[in-house]
Amino acid sequence: MASVVMYITLPCAILTSANGIDFDVSLLGVMLISALANFSLLTIAFFSSRDPKQRVFNMINVTCFNIGNFIVPFMQSTMSPKAFLALCMFDVVNALFCFGGSYSIALYFNRKHFPENQINLKSIFKEMSKSLPFYVYVLVITLSACSITIPEGLLTPFKTIAGANTLLCFMIIGIALNFNITKEQLKFIFQAWVLRYIVCAVLAALVWIFVPLEAEIRIIVMIILMAPMSSIAPIMTMKALPKTAEESADLNTVAIISSLVFVTIMNSITSMLG
Numbered sequence: 001m002a003s004v005v006m007y008i009t010l011p012c013a014i015l016t017s018a019n020g021i022d023f024d025v026s027l028l029g030v031m032l033i034s035a036l037a038n039f040s041l042l043t044i045a046f047f048s049s050r051d052p053k054q055r056v057f058n059m060i061n062v063t064c065f066n067i068g069n070f071i072v073p074f075m076q077s078t079m080s081p082k083a084f085l086a087l088c089m090f091d092v093v094n095a096l097f098c099f100g101g102s103y104s105i106a107l108y109f110n111r112k113h114f115p116e117n118q119i120n121l122k123s124i125f126k127e128m129s130k131s132l133p134f135y136v137y138v139l140v141i142t143l144s145a146c147s148i149t150i151p152e153g154l155l156t157p158f159k160t161i162a163g164a165n166t167l168l169c170f171m172i173i174g175i176a177l178n179f180n181i182t183k184e185q186l187k188f189i190f191q192a193w194v195l196r197y198i199v200c201a202v203l204a205a206l207v208w209i210f211v212p213l214e215a216e217i218r219i220i221v222m223i224i225l226m227a228p229m230s231s232i233a234p235i236m237t238m239k240a241l242p243k244t245a246e247e248s249a250d251l252n253t254v255a256i257i258s259s260l261v262f263v264t265i266m267n268s269i270t271s272m273l274g
Helices: 002-018 025-046 052-061 067-075 081-108 121-128 132-145 152-162 165-176 183-210 215-225 233-240 242-273
Strands: none
Touching (some): 002 132, 002 152, 025 052, 052 183, 052 242, 067 165, 067 215, 067 242, 081 132, 081 215, 183 215
């Protein structure tokens, strides 16, 4: 089901939602915010523990934002075209970290502790090349920048497929929830969870106070910053630290529940203000 969303319904949802959006140069700053957010999380995670295993676990699991399977179904029906373009720009950079970037940086800067995990340019690009949504984001931003609109008749089948995206995404969230977490696992993931949400809350506050963009764009960026980590994180953890893959999946569960609460509250406040 996750593959159906990643390679079929989500790309169709992105393509149809972003078609005909007027490009805004000011939104290029959102890409910088995405890069700074991920690098900030990586840097703080690197200094978060003296234990190499915990440090690598944190670096892989506290970075990245689950935009396609979490934020898009939540916000797709309420976002303006400009806000959706901002989301696309944020996720273009975010996808690079999700599909290999954070994993590669974590192992590279801890390579003396994990000599069996060899990182090279070929392996990095191989991981990053697997993201179809990334290519679709680049396509829609390019079309928007060139003021090219795809005729509605050609998009009809894509709209039909995109209509299933929200339902499938929420089904995946429900399936992914796992409440069978032991005390030992809870101790291991607690540090990563606290690190993630404290840093993201601070970043969201800084975006609201200092970023010189209109309120609607700042709000969508703040909501993205409170999203759970990528659903790819457990897979990357399994490759780097096979014995902690279950803890990564449990952390993802806790993050989904936390983000459901945070995003719902932020949506409610935004609706009252709007």
